[in-house]
Amino acid sequence: MISTAGAEPLGLYIGGQFTPALSGRVLEVRNPKNGALVGRVAEGDKADIDRAVAAAEAAFPIWSGLSGAARGDIMHKAAEILARRLPEIVGIEVDQIGRPRREMTAQLARLPEWYSYFGALARTHEDTVPPFGAGYLNYTRRVPLGVVGHVTPWNHPLLILTKKVAPSMAAGNTMVVKPSELAPITPLLLAEVFKEAGVPDGVYNVVPGFGATAGLALTTHPAVRKIDLTGGTKTGQEVAALAGRNLTRVAAELGGKASVIVFPDTDVDRAVSAALFASFIATGQTCVQGARLLVHRSIHDAVVTRLVARAEAIRIGDPQDPATQMGPLVSARQRDLTEHYVRIGLEEGATLATGGARPEGPAFDCGFFYRPTIFTDVTNTMRIAQEEIFGPVVCVLPFETEEEAVALANGTEFGLAMSVWTRDLARAHRVTHRLEAGIVWINDHHRIDPASPWGGFKMSGIGRENGRVAYEEYTQIQNVIVNLTDAPFDWYADDNVEKRYS
Numbered sequence: 001m002i003s004t005a006g007a008e009p010l011g012l013y014i015g016g017q018f019t020p021a022l023s024g025r026v027l028e029v030r031n032p033k034n035g036a037l038v039g040r041v042a043e044g045d046k047a048d049i050d051r052a053v054a055a056a057e058a059a060f061p062i063w064s065g066l067s068g069a070a071r072g073d074i075m076h077k078a079a080e081i082l083a084r085r086l087p088e089i090v091g092i093e094v095d096q097i098g099r100p101r102r103e104m105t106a107q108l109a110r111l112p113e114w115y116s117y118f119g120a121l122a123r124t125h126e127d128t129v130p131p132f133g134a135g136y137l138n139y140t141r142r143v144p145l146g147v148v149g150h151v152t153p154w155n156h157p158l159l160i161l162t163k164k165v166a167p168s169m170a171a172g173n174t175m176v177v178k179p180s181e182l183a184p185i186t187p188l189l190l191a192e193v194f195k196e197a198g199v200p201d202g203v204y205n206v207v208p209g210f211g212a213t214a215g216l217a218l219t220t221h222p223a224v225r226k227i228d229l230t231g232g233t234k235t236g237q238e239v240a241a242l243a244g245r246n247l248t249r250v251a252a253e254l255g256g257k258a259s260v261i262v263f264p265d266t267d268v269d270r271a272v273s274a275a276l277f278a279s280f281i282a283t284g285q286t287c288v289q290g291a292r293l294l295v296h297r298s299i300h301d302a303v304v305t306r307l308v309a310r311a312e313a314i315r316i317g318d319p320q321d322p323a324t325q326m327g328p329l330v331s332a333r334q335r336d337l338t339e340h341y342v343r344i345g346l347e348e349g350a351t352l353a354t355g356g357a358r359p360e361g362p363a364f365d366c367g368f369f370y371r372p373t374i375f376t377d378v379t380n381t382m383r384i385a386q387e388e389i390f391g392p393v394v395c396v397l398p399f400e401t402e403e404e405a406v407a408l409a410n411g412t413e414f415g416l417a418m419s420v421w422t423r424d425l426a427r428a429h430r431v432t433h434r435l436e437a438g439i440v441w442i443n444d445h446h447r448i449d450p451a452s453p454w455g456g457f458k459m460s461g462i463g464r465e466n467g468r469v470a471y472e473e474y475t476q477i478q479n480v481i482v483n484l485t486d487a488p489f490d491w492y493a494d495d496n497v498e499k500r501y502s
């Protein structure tokens with residue numbers, strides 16, 4: 001097992017080996033709860049990305065040459081090994097990003113399902129035989145793209161990585177991962193899982209480093225056939241523009257500003273637990289965070305009163321303590337951003353119902369902690385209602401009519417996810433069908449499954465993770481048209497036979 005505690009930094013993972021960066025540079029991973037060193041990791045740049053892409057290119061004929069069933073078997077094995085190693089991996093994930101152990105245990109326990117689901121897809125995928133006409137057999141083949149690049153963030157390091165790795169691996173691609181500079185350790189640990197499962201060397205390569213160096217080198221590499229990125233909308237726009245020069249495909253899961261829409265037939269306690277779950281999981285650092293709570297005016301005051309009391313009772317503390325319900329933000333930068341937006345909210349005239357400050361006490365002095373924060377009297381034109389904050393801040397906006405709720409919910413540039421809370425079946429579906437969002441939960445929030453397509457409308461991204469569609473987006477179609485007759489055909493012959501051209 002690789003160690004994160006020793007003096008030797010963890011290497012990049014290229015061609016089945018851990019190796020130092022060519023530059024010799026190393027980056028430090030620090031625990032956001034207290035600044036303690038979690039581990040030292042080799043910091044890759046362009047030269048290392050070039051090596052990793054070359055390793056992935058070399059492995060491509062081997063991996064793509066296996067049958068889907070053989071790839072599926074290896075991925076099922078990876079699922080079993082990963083399940084066995086989860087306790088150790090959860091502990092490191094918690095130290096890297098500060099999310100509470102109870103959240104990371106629940107989230108990471110699901111990861112093996114991705115390898116099982118996509119392994120099964122690799123085994124069972126069927127191509128098509130489109131109609132063509134008498135005397136012909138016409139069939140399609142889905143073939144892998146080649147080397148693909150995964151650029152991943154820090155907020156769900158392994159879940160987001162897995163959403164990209166599992167479908168691309170199942171479809172027969174080889175890959176280079178550029179994980180977030182804040183959370184590179186667990187993506188490196190995953191390499192051990194794949195090695196033990198029998199994934200050939202060079203299929204899965206990891207080059208930790210910064211966006212402006214390693215990230216840029218990967219996304220502009222001419223041999224990379226697809227970039228799959230999760231990050232901020234600005235990053236997605238930049239990456240897509242540059243990748244376009246090489247006609248590299250881009251999938252991007254970007255920012256969000258999800259609305260939680262609560263109709264008046266919802267029980268107040270249910271609405272409050274919905275809002276808490278939607279808004280404060282991951283200290284609000286998730287792209288589908290319920291950052292906007294749209295509540296019918298008739299229950300607005302009751303919901304706000306109860307929500308404030310419940311938010312104030314959330315236990316903030318050491319993320320490794322199983323009793324902790326909210327950990328720190330991931331970095332000083334994320335906390336600065338949160339504080340910046342809280343100031344903006346106050347300047348814009350919103351009312352701070354609770355939070356808006358760091359928790360006090362020696363346990364919080366050296367970490368990036370921030371209290372759950374609720375703004376009321378928010379209007380849809382305020383920046384706090386429109387821009388992604390990515391912290392534990394929720395804006396409450398009242399509405400009167402269904403029409404108004406839909407207009408408010410759709411009234412941002414984002415379109416990743418929303419949730420609708422009502423017991424009225426017809427209204428639930430009627431409203432959902434008018435929402436501009438790639439994911440809608442009815443009477444729920446945050447739910448995710450490997451079989452269920454995940455991705456955004458509007459400025460929240462392009463392409464889809466999860467589901468058959470994700471597998472297919474990691475393939476390209478070859479159409480094979482077979483003439484089944486031996487009848488002579490000579491287009492230029494003067495034989496008075498009518499020629500068929502199409």
Ligand code: TXE
Binds near residue numbers: 230232
């Ligand atoms: O993300 P970045 P950051 C949002 C959230 C957050 C903001 C900034 O609002 O406050 O983005 O967070 C790599 N070429 N989300 O700075 O920079 C980078 O190294 C190639 C939403 O952490 O977008 C990292 O690996 N790569 C989100 C990854 O992109 C580049 C998750 C994401 O980093 C690059 C995270 C470049 N030019 C942040 N610049 C979500 N959708 O869940 C950066 N990277």
